[in-house]
Amino acid sequence: MDQFLITFSGKKSKYKELQEHIKHLIITGVLPHHYKLPSIRKLANKLDVNPVTVVNCYKSLEREGYVYTISGGGTYVIADNNLANTNEDFTESSSPHNIKYDLSSSSPSPLFFPVKTFKNLLNEVLERDGGFAFNYQESEGYLPLRQSLQSLLTEYKIKVSHHYIHVITGGQQGLDVIAKTLLQEGDYVFTEEPCYPGAIATFSSRGAKVIGIPIREKGIDLVILEKELKKYKPKFIYVMPDFQSPTGYLYDQTHRKKLLELANKYSFTIVEDDHFADLNYSQIKLPPLKALDTNDNVIYIKSFSKVFMPGLRLALLVAPPLFNGPLQEAKQFSDISTSGFLQRTFDLYLRKGLWNEHVNKVKLIYQRRCQSMLSALERHFPSSIKFSKPQGGLAIWVQLPENLKAKEIQKFALTKGISITIGDDFFIQRKENFFRLSFTNLSEKEIEKPIKELATIIKNML
Amino acid sequence: MDQFLITFSGKKSKYKELQEHIKHLIITGVLPHHYKLPSIRKLANKLDVNPVTVVNCYKSLEREGYVYTISGGGTYVIADNNLANTNEDFTESSSPHNIKYDLSSSSPSPLFFPVKTFKNLLNEVLERDGGFAFNYQESEGYLPLRQSLQSLLTEYKIKVSHHYIHVITGGQQGLDVIAKTLLQEGDYVFTEEPCYPGAIATFSSRGAKVIGIPIREKGIDLVILEKELKKYKPKFIYVMPDFQSPTGYLYDQTHRKKLLELANKYSFTIVEDDHFADLNYSQIKLPPLKALDTNDNVIYIKSFSKVFMPGLRLALLVAPPLFNGPLQEAKQFSDISTSGFLQRTFDLYLRKGLWNEHVNKVKLIYQRRCQSMLSALERHFPSSIKFSKPQGGLAIWVQLPENLKAKEIQKFALTKGISITIGDDFFIQRKENFFRLSFTNLSEKEIEKPIKELATIIKNML
Structure with missing residues (x-):
């Protein structure tokens, strides 16, 4: 466990320094894939820090995609070679999962670039x-x-x-x-x-x-x-x-x-x-x-x-x-x-x-996709789920009942190859029951299936 | 003189607000070319501010190329239509003068871009x-x-x-x-x-x-x-x-x-x-x-x-x-x-x-230009003027005797169509007797003439 020893420089908060240190150990391969990190108590003792420091550090590593936790079973280094690509919390971030239906990206579709x-x-x-x-x-x-x-x-x-x-x-x-x-x-x-x-x-x-x-x-x-x-x-x-x-x-x-x-x-x-x-x-x-x-x-x-x-x-x-x-x-x-x-x-x-020509072209495409998604939501989503009916833009905003966490929906959706963007980071006073569905990257025909899957996931959790 | 009246928002220092206000009057043509700005005393009275505020404002406008001053004769709006191009204090800034010999730009020559x-x-x-x-x-x-x-x-x-x-x-x-x-x-x-x-x-x-x-x-x-x-x-x-x-x-x-x-x-x-x-x-x-x-x-x-x-x-x-x-x-x-x-x-x-090939090509070109400028400086500049003898880079650094201001040299040089970069802004503890000569944009043959001209200007001022 000596590889975890760190002399804190005091330049940053301790959990941040510890996080960078462990990230370094992961990136450089000192800690191999699926390596089990020390328990919070043990590492806190070893480093003589407050256990909260280790908790924050591990949480942060998880959010950044360097480790995963098994409920009650510890924290492990993830088995993804492309670690540096796992951006933190940006909507443009790529996901390490195998995504079939990208409802998370707020980028316009490259297929329609001139x-x-x-x-x-x-x-x-x-x-x-x-x-x-x-x-x-x-x-x-x-x-x-x-x-x-x-x-x-x-x-x-x-x-x-x-x-x-x-x-x-x-x-x-x-x-x-x-x-x-x-x-x-x-x-x-x-x-x-x-x-x-x-x-x-x-x-x-x-x-x-x-x-x-x-x-x-x-x-x-x-x-x-x-x-x-x-x-x-x-x-x-x-x-x-x-x-x-x-x-x-x-x-x-x-x-x-x-x-x-x-x-x-x-x-x-x-x-x-x-x-x-x-x-x-x-x-x-x-x-x-x-x-x-x-x-x-x-x-x-x-x-x-x-x-x-x-x-x-x-x-x-x-x-x-x-x-x-x-x-x-x-x-x-x-x-x-x-x-x-x-x-x-x-x-x-x-x-x-050429500007107006392009705008008119993509506007028509996205308008149809928007309508297609709205119609799928109306058909499949339970009536207790509210969603915006935008007259423009590239996404729909969904509100779950307060006892449901978007993060949970996201987790299940990922197992079905569907990515969504959870709303947590859009709030200053954190709320966890919102998510965003982008309709830019799926054709009108493709949109129905993932929405139906999402509806099933949500119904199972209600 | 009412167009100069301004209600200070307090969001910035007064001289800055006044400066932006006058800039606006110039850009929008309210103050025509060669318009004589009010005297410092008069404007300070009118606006009920400290004369230093007006001094700072006018100085700043001059540095940014919006006005010029005639020693003892007042401050005037410059007669250049391309005002927005007169960047402040950056080495890349363009000059409103008609430059034949550009010794100020620290950009590499576009002629050698691949x-x-x-x-x-x-x-x-x-x-x-x-x-x-x-x-x-x-x-x-x-x-x-x-x-x-x-x-x-x-x-x-x-x-x-x-x-x-x-x-x-x-x-x-x-x-x-x-x-x-x-x-x-x-x-x-x-x-x-x-x-x-x-x-x-x-x-x-x-x-x-x-x-x-x-x-x-x-x-x-x-x-x-x-x-x-x-x-x-x-x-x-x-x-x-x-x-x-x-x-x-x-x-x-x-x-x-x-x-x-x-x-x-x-x-x-x-x-x-x-x-x-x-x-x-x-x-x-x-x-x-x-x-x-x-x-x-x-x-x-x-x-x-x-x-x-x-x-x-x-x-x-x-x-x-x-x-x-x-x-x-x-x-x-x-x-x-x-x-x-x-x-x-x-x-x-x-x-x-392709990288090394390009580097070797431009290195040879700039090395020759550097030698050519150093040799011209040695031949023409008075021995009391010190200059660096760089073994790399794109410019030579010149030190004048302390009683000479680089700004003065620059002013005369501009009348001969030569631009140089004065050293003032490179110092934290302001020094005014340095300037920089870039050799990127003149061929070996072209370099001699402006150096000789600069030497004459300096000799006349020593």
Whole structure:
């Protein structure tokens, strides 16, 4: 058991240091597959630490996919060679199981990416610009692309000069540079609850305190919001008015206007995250908050990952004048600039008028898949299970009765080759009875079977 | 003068808010080209602020290229339409002047990028992977690329499993994720002085206190370093042992070993930034610190921007086991993952054995340019001007007598169409008598003329 001995550096919490140490032993093969880790009591004695430290360490290792536990039978090293691929808690994480029905991934389907067209444009850019396509690009983005984006934004009723449009390396980087610009240790941030966990993590990592405001079908709960605004002065509130992640809820006009009014009244900034506005399956198209923002209170992020192709790592950010310089600086210190080569190619894509064509195509596909999943849910799921009926986006949000844990459903589903995303990490005040079903990666015909299987699993547990 | 009226939000310092406000007036054309800004006294009175606020605001606007001052004659809006392109203080910034001789850019020359080869590989990847090339990639990087990088690193005597190799979106992102992982408000960080300003900014933005340790020709000043280590406990020390930026100095074996010993003795982490190890024009090749790091004290970053192509935004980071998980998490919250498409293409480039061929080619070109510039400096510069004689890298570091300001040289040089990078921002304890001359973008024959012009300018000012 001597291989477990560790001198704590004090640089991190003990359980984290111990966890890294054991991870190292696993990765380097010192602890072989299916090796039984020492009992909590024994290891705590050996290292002279509180047993809770070992409990937390083992739990964390399990969550990261390095070990598995057998109820009452101990903790074991898993037998998967590809350990480093078992990401922690991100929705994009791959799973070590053999998945036949992927209902967990929030990625769009690669089958509908415009690969051929894009390939031609990549070549066109290289013919045109040669090596200069691979040089450093301005931190705020390639000027012609920013001009193209200015024109694209008018279609969403956002009228803004390209001087305030920044090209960023994906929506997540937008959250990161906003956190860097606006947040300091101890600041307050409000988010919808449930909320995209990557946002919560980014804001927390700046030392901010994140307060969740419940999201309802027609938008954030304005009564609770105003109550909290009287108690705290948040630096900003982070919202997704169009098909909120994970719930799929759509803000109505009243909630949009009222939120902007509150921003004025209580002087806070709104961070509007637009992943899904393009994937709107209804006839009603409401303007983004930024389009209604006459007082420069909104920072707007539009990601091209969900509607276009995530591997490009491209998004745009519209900054209010006050934050224009500081946001650009924060972007610069994050990764200097977004790949100029990919920016140039995307610019060409927009200039050739290919954007709307693509959006209309994928919208139709996902709309059908959405309907197909909703119809399967209605037919198979017990009536005690609630689920969202989104008019856009890529997923459906499911609520179990409070005594059921999504984690348990997930475990059984995996044995049937079905992956789902449990809702736990989307909550600040942890709730364990929610999960998310994505319909992006299964055809209309394929969707029925896994939903039926899930229904059976749930019925058995009710 | 009413357009200058501003209600301070208190979200930022007053001079910053005022600066953003005036910037907005300039960008939107409210203040036309060559418009004379109000005098400091008048504006301070009007806004009821301390005149220092206005001074700082105007200085900052000037540094960012929005206004110019005429000695004793006031401050004016500049007459450049491309205002948004005038980056602040980054070495990659473009200049609004008409530059004939670019001695300021630290970018490699796009003329030597392997565009044709890379284009073929881009197409090969798309033929092979289709849409999957544009999907999300694992946060730690595309597994085959990490394996290729593992093999590449053995050429630098770094033996490490790919489990500890992370693909990052350029070297700057490496600094950012390290800062996120290791630094909290009030922590100490040591850097060489002078030092890459992007590093200082990134560390400071986490609230860390940056202490500069002088760099000498053979490495960091070990005596001063140990003295400071007795006073402060830095979270890490940031160094560039191979052709340090901006000085071009190369750590000898003694300095490498002694630094590692000190890391052990005083328990600090070393962040080793390798931009230039491949551009070594001498016969002596010393192993990177990471290769000598038997105690897992070194986090190693290798950028592919300076030696390969900056527009790919690709670098690697080698993490010690203790920080492996936290660094991956910080990367994930920064931009989810680096473009999988570009990762796949670079992987192919490495697998086809094209890397060494490219490095040898550009090394020869830059070595000749370096010699050509050194020889021109020796012939034309007055003997009172000191300059580095680098055995690698892309630039030469010049020291003026203390009574001369590099900024003045820069101003005159610009009128002759020559751009140089002044050293001011590389110093924590500001020094104004240094500048940097890059030899990447001029052929051997072209180098003489601007050096001769610079020499004349300096002689006139001595």
